[in-house]
Each structure stands twice: as structure tokens, then as C-alpha cells.
Amino acid sequence: MSSILVLMAGALRLDDNPALLAACKTGRPVVPVFIHDNESAGAWAPGGARRWWLLQSLAKLGWELEQRGSRLVIRHGNTSDIIGALLGESAADAIYMNRSYSPHGRALQETLHETCTAAGVECRRFSGNLLLEPEQIVTKTGKPYEVFSPFWRQAKELIGEQYAYDAPSQIPAPSAWPATDPLESLGPEPKPSCWADPISEAWQPGEAAALERLEHFLDEIAAGYAGARDVPGVDGTSRLSPYLVDGEISVRRIWAQSMAAAEANPAASNGIHAFLRELGWRDFSTHLLFHFPEMPKRPLKVNFNRFPWQDGQGEHLAAWQKGQTGFPIVDAGMRQLWQTGWMHNRVRMIVASFLVKDLLWHWRDGASWFWDTLVDADLANNSASWQWVAGCGADAAPYFRIFNPILQGEKFDKRGEYVREFVPELAALPDAYIHKPFEAPREVLEGAGIALGQDYPHPIIDRKASRERALAALAHTKV
Numbered sequence: 449m450s451s452i453l454v455l456m457a458g459a460l461r462l463d464d465n466p467a468l469l470a471a472c473k474t475g476r477p478v479v480p481v482f483i484h485d486n487e488s489a490g491a492w493a494p495g496g497a498r499r500w501w502l503l504q505s506l507a508k509l510g511w512e513l514e515q516r517g518s519r520l521v522i523r524h525g526n527t528s529d530i531i532g533a534l535l536g537e538s539a540a541d542a543i544y545m546n547r548s549y550s551p552h553g554r555a556l557q558e559t560l561h562e563t564c565t566a567a568g569v570e571c572r573r574f575s576g577n578l579l580l581e582p583e584q585i586v587t588k589t590g591k592p593y594e595v596f597s598p599f600w601r602q603a604k605e606l607i608g609e610q611y612a613y614d615a616p617s618q619i620p621a622p623s624a625w626p627a628t629d630p631l632e633s634l635g636p637e638p639k640p641s642c643w644a645d646p647i648s649e650a651w652q653p654g655e656a657a658a659l660e661r662l663e664h665f666l667d668e669i670a671a672g673y674a675g676a677r678d679v680p681g682v683d684g685t686s687r688l689s690p691y692l693v694d695g696e697i698s699v700r701r702i703w704a705q706s707m708a709a710a711e712a713n714p715a716a717s718n719g720i721h722a723f724l725r726e727l728g729w730r731d732f733s734t735h736l737l738f739h740f741p742e743m744p745k746r747p748l749k750v751n752f753n754r755f756p757w758q759d760g761q762g763e764h765l766a767a768w769q770k771g772q773t774g775f776p777i778v779d780a781g782m783r784q785l786w787q788t789g790w791m792h793n794r795v796r797m798i799v800a801s802f803l804v805k806d807l808l809w810h811w812r813d814g815a816s817w818f819w820d821t822l823v824d825a826d827l828a829n830n831s832a833s834w835q836w837v838a839g840c841g842a843d844a845a846p847y848f849r850i851f852n853p854i855l856q857g858e859k860f861d862k863r864g865e866y867v868r869e870f871v872p873e874l875a876a877l878p879d880a881y882i883h884k885p886f887e888a889p890r891e892v893l894e895g896a897g898i899a900l901g902q903d904y905p906h907p908i909i910d911r912k913a914s915r916e917r918a919l920a921a922l923a924h925t926k927v
């Protein structure tokens with residue numbers, strides 16, 4: 449009996465994996481494959497933190513497959529060449545995969561589909577990673593939505609009930625397995641050696657950990673989500689983002705379990721619906737990337753092509769990346785990112801606004817740093833969010849709304865818990881100055897053991913001047 453190759457990229461899970469399930473249902477031998485093809489991904493090959501995650505996740509996936517009598521075949525190189533070889537090596541005449549929505553993923557799947565069909569190989573694509581497919585939701589005039597609220601109003605009606613299928617208990621194996629490359633062939637561990645330890649303390653990649661985290665979130669956190677989601681000093685959000693990037697958890701599973709939890713516990717319903725709305729932003733961003741594939745490179749609002757971004761003062765970018773700007777909430781966020789590979793959403797907005805508005809650095813430079821350092825680096829969410837903050841994206845925050853890092857800190861990190869955790873040199877400052885050490889009287893700084901300029905930097909910019917400069921720069925987009 450001929451085998452079926454199942455491409456696991458984008459759905460590194462057994463639970464609710466439509467391509468895998470369809471292959472198993474045929475009763476034919478199934479060969480799960482992961483191809484690491486940096487060449488096709490080009491600039492969007494996984495960054496350092498994401499590569500660390502992927503290595504752990506693939507090891508877990510291989511283990512899960514083995515528990516069901518199967519294996520993960522890993523290959524490194526050009527996808528078309530590898531598929532050509534694997535079809536012969538595993539006597540397969542069919543390829544199943546879940547749909548990709550990124551420009552490079554789509555191009556790759558399109559080419560595969562054409563070459564396979566021409567060669568008489570069955571090639572099937574399934575919908576496994578979104579709540580709604582991009583073709584399922586358009587405006588009354590047949591155009592893609594570019595504003596979130598009406599998108600979400602319609603999406604909620606279309607999504608309706610979501611059903612998630614359980615993992616197959618057994619996966620039919622071929623009589624002989626094609627060779628697999630060792631996991632290490634995907635490349636060395638991420639470059640900064642100091643990175644792996646704190647990241648591995650903070651995270652457990654893989655499907656089992658994702659499902660556990662979902663359960664923990666729904667049991668312990670979701671009820672308070674609507675209020676706590678904006679407070680970076682508490683564990684108030686799902687932290688499912690890194691598991692969603694390559695589909696270690698199914699978004700339909702999240703939806704179905706969340707709705708069940710809301711029904712079982714009406715007191716948690718408000719929080720759970722606020723959480724589901726954020727999953728709506730994920731679908732929205734992916735749809736934007738699908739309809740506007742240039743989004744990672746170019747502003748969606750074309751008048752921003754004229755925006756006079758600064759790129760001369762490299763030391764400002766470096767201070768931002770290292771968390772040494774002299775603005776505590778910005779520095780705490782950038783250090784959380786470096787140490788754990790993740791940053792709280794509220795703080796992502798603050799640090800992004802600081803880079804693009806106070807420092808006038810191009811949003812692409814920020815997006816590219818995030819791409820390398822986030823364990824949840826996701827092309828759609830990252831590009832859409834950076835453009836949203838920069839004011840040049842779909843349904844973006846107006847450019848003139850410039851986050852004040854001091855007021856944001858005082859509002860969302862009132863007692864400074866978050867700053868104290870990630871900027872420990874400021875820990876002894878009283879609450880009144882934790883977000884503005886530069887305004888603290890000398891005796892207060894001395895009492896807290898801080899010499900500004902030595903233990904912690906002076907602010908790298910004068911915010912009043914930088915705000916005026918940003919608003920003047922905005923005028924260029926209006927010519």
C-alpha cells in the first residue's frame with residue numbers, strides 16, 4: 449500500500465491536526481515529515497529565540513509520534529528536492545499538509561501543489577491554524593477587512609461553534625522508514641549562549657505543555673483576564689503565543705475549551721470573551737498578511753513611505769535593545785524580552801512606541817529585533833502590531849498618540865513590581881520615583897543606593913523635545 453507524506457510544518461501537534469487525521473483515516477501508512485528550509489523562508493527563517501524553541505518542540509513532537517507507533521522524519525534543505533526524494537524513498541503517492549498563510553509558505557505550497565499534481569501525486573491542503581480562512585470573511589463590497597471591530601463583529605457570527613478533533617491513538621507506520629537527519633542539522637543552538645538558560649527556565653515548548661498551559665489559564669487566570677491583561681507585573685494572560693506560532697496547539701481547541709469553560713463558569717465568561725477577542729486579532733493579522741503580503745516590508749498606509757525615519761544614531765537603537773534607555777518601563781520590557789524571549793503586550797506597545805516615536809527609528813528595525821528575540825515571533829502578528837503602533841498599519845493607532853512611558857508605567861505598574869523584577873538596580877526606589885528616577889531628589893537616590901549615570905543611565909532623550917520632533921515628522925506624511 450502506498451504511503452502518505454504529512455508535512456507537519458505549521459502544525460507541530462497531534463491533537464486537532466486535520467492533515468494528519470485525514471491521512472490516518474485512509475488506513476495507509478503515514479510518514480510525518482518536517483523540512484527545515486531556510487532558503488525558501490529567506491529573511492523570515494526563524495530568528496534565534498524561535499530556533500531554540502523549534503528545536504525543543506520538534507524533539508517533543510518526535511517523542512509524541514513514537515508513543516503512537518510513528519516517527520518524525522526531519523530533513524534539512526530545499527523543500528521541492530526533499531519531497532522529490534522522499535516520495536521515492538517512502539513509496540508515497542500523496543502529500544497532505546495544513547495551509548500556510550505567509551508569502552513564502554504560500555509560494556512553497558503552491559509550487560508543491562503544481563509539481564505534485566503534474567506528476568500524478570495527490571496533494572491536499574487542510575485548514576488547521578485559523579478560526580476563519582481568509583476567503584471566508586470579506587466586507588459587503590467583497591474586499592478584505594482593514595478595520596478590526598467590523599471584522600470581529602462578522603467573524604464571531606461566522607465562527608460559531610468550533611470543533612476540535614482528538615489526536616489519533618495510533619498512526620499507521622510504513623514497513624520501512626526513510627532516513628532522518630539529526631535534530632542538530634537544523635543548526636546550532638541560538639547564538640548568545642547566555643540566552644538559553646533563562647529561556648529554558650521560563651518555557652516548556654511542545655504540545656503537552658501547551659495543553660497544560662491552556663488548562664491552567666482557563667482554571668486560574670481567565671476569570672480575571674479582562675482587568676489583569678494590561679498589568680505586566682502579574683501572570684494575567686494566557687502566554688500561549690509561542691505555542692500558536694507553529695501550531696503546537698490548535699486555535700480551534702483553544703476556542704472550544706474556552707467556550708466550554710465560560711459555560712461551566714459564568715463568572716469567568718467576561719474574561720474568557722475578552723481573551724477570545726485577542727485570538728480574533730490573531731486571525732485578523734493573519735488575514736492582513738494574506739491579503740497584503742508586503743506588510744512585513746512596507747507600510748500599509750502608503751503616505752508613510754515619506755516618513756523621515758532616523759537611522760543615524762545607532763547608540764539609541766543599541767540602548768533600546770539592551771534596556772538602557774533610562775526609562776524604567778521601557779528597560780524592564782526590553783530586558784524581559786532578552787531574558788525570557790517574551791514580553792507583555794502592554795509593554796510591547798510602550799517599547800515600540802518609544803522606538804518609533806521618541807527615537808524615530810523605523811518600525812522595521814524594531815520588528816527585526818523582535819523577530820530575533822521573541823519565542824513567539826510570528827510574521828503576521830509582529831508586522832501588523834509594529835505597523836499598528838507606528839500608525840501606518842491597518843486600523844492603526846493614530847500616529848500623534850504617543851505613549852508616555854512614565855504615565856504608562858504609573859498606570860499599569862503602579863507599585864513598580866514589574867520594573868523591580870527586571871531592573872533590579874532600581875528595586876530600592878520608592879514607588880513615587882520608580883518610573884522616573886531622574887526626577888528623584890539626590891537624597892532619595894542615595895537612600896536607594898543609585899548613582900544615576902553609573903548604576904542606571906540618565907534618560908537618553910528629552911521626551912518633550914522628542915515628542916515635538918515626532919509630531920513635526922508626521923507632517924511629512926501629509927504633503
Ligand SMILES: Cc1cc2nc3c(=O)[nH]c(=O)nc-3n(C[C@H](O)[C@H](O)[C@H](O)COP(=O)(O)OP(=O)(O)OC[C@H]3O[C@@H](n4cnc5c(N)ncnc54)[C@H](O)[C@@H]3O)c2cc1C
Nearest residue numbers: 685686687688689726727729730793796825826829830833
Ligand atoms: C510591537 C508588537 C509586536 C508583537 N509581536 C508579536 C509576535 O511576533 N507574535 C505574537 O504572537 N504576538 C505579537 N504581538 C501581540 C501580543 O503582544 C502577543 O500576542 C501577546 O503578548 C502574547 O501573549 P499571550 O499569549 O499571553 O496573549 P493573550 O493576551 O493571552 O492573547 C491570546 C492570544 O491572542 C493572540 N494575540 C494577543 N494579542 C494580539 C495582538 N495584538 N495581535 C495579534 N494577536 C494577538 C496571541 O496569539 C495570543 O497568544 C505583538 C504586539 C506588539 C505591540
